[in-house]
Amino acid sequence: MSTSRESSCLQLPAVGRFRIRLALGKDVVAITRIYNESVLHSVATFQISPDTVRRRQSWLRSHGARHPAFVLEQAGAIMGWSALSPYSLREAWRFTVEDSIYLDASVLGRGWGEKMLTHLLEVARGLGHRVVLARIVASHKASICLHQKLGFTEAGRLCGVGFKFGVWHDVIYLQKDFGTS
Numbered sequence: 672m673s674t675s676r677e678s679s680c681l682q683l684p685a686v687g688r689f690r691i692r693l694a695l696g697k698d699v700v701a702i703t704r705i706y707n708e709s710v711l712h713s714v715a716t717f718q719i720s721p722d723t724v725r726r727r728q729s730w731l732r733s734h735g736a737r738h739p740a741f742v743l744e745q746a747g748a749i750m751g752w753s754a755l756s757p758y759s760l761r762e763a764w765r766f767t768v769e770d771s772i773y774l775d776a777s778v779l780g781r782g783w784g785e786k787m788l789t790h791l792l793e794v795a796r797g798l799g800h801r802v803v804l805a806r807i808v809a810s811h812k813a814s815i816c817l818h819q820k821l822g823f824t825e826a827g828r829l830c831g832v833g834f835k836f837g838v839w840h841d842v843i844y845l846q847k848d849f850g851t852s
């Protein structure tokens with residue numbers, strides 16, 4: 672990673688007992704571990720086979736200035752990550768992004784997910800994105816409630832589109848619209 676990327680991370684403020692900073696190459700092992708907890712043990716992601724560190728490295732490299740990825744760091748340990756990703760690569764979608772937030776299972780329910788999503792929304796707005804989308808499995812109350820708490824509204828439902836752990840799952844689309852303000 673470049674020096675400028677490294678120095679821009681250091682300018683991000685600490686938030687409470689942790690800090691949120693741009694993700695770096697050195698964070699990929701922790702990012703992969705945290706993501707694979709959900710791959711293997713939940714329907715939060717429809718990915719079924721664990722990700723490899725190599726694939727996550729390429730995922731991080733694809734997250735440039737308009738679609739940044741962040742980590743939540745506590746006492747030098749990575750306890751979560753978040754990212755803005757393009758929803759579609761077709762050009763007219765360029766002001767619409769999709770959010771992702773994954774915390775280590777040991778730190779759920781402390782308000783950190785809310786801090787991460789609040790931060791991600793501030794970044795999205797600052798970058799000039801107009802709409803942030805979340806695609807969430809319908810049974811995932813925690814993530815749906817978190818997004819609704821931060822102003823996301825339901826934008827549609829896809830029925831029976833995912834098959835994981837022997838069950839068909841619905842997906843709810845939520846969107847947060849910054850409009851032109």
Ligand SMILES: CC(C)(COP(=O)(O)OP(=O)(O)OC[C@H]1O[C@@H](n2cnc3c(N)ncnc32)[C@H](O)[C@@H]1OP(=O)(O)O)[C@@H](O)C(=O)NCCC(=O)NCCS
Pocket residue numbers: 709715716772773774775778779780781782783784785786806807808811812813814816817818820
């Ligand atoms: C979803 C996730 C990011 C929430 O983060 P968190 O730190 O546990 O949530 P917070 O403590 O910040 O809670 C913020 C709000 O989210 C909602 N929420 C969180 N956990 C909840 C639960 N178990 N049930 C219902 N609502 C919940 C509530 O609205 C809560 O606000 P409140 O405390 O005023 O009621 C976290 O559970 C996570 O990372 N899970 C594993 C990965 C994952 O599922 N990612 C989302 C993929 S769509």
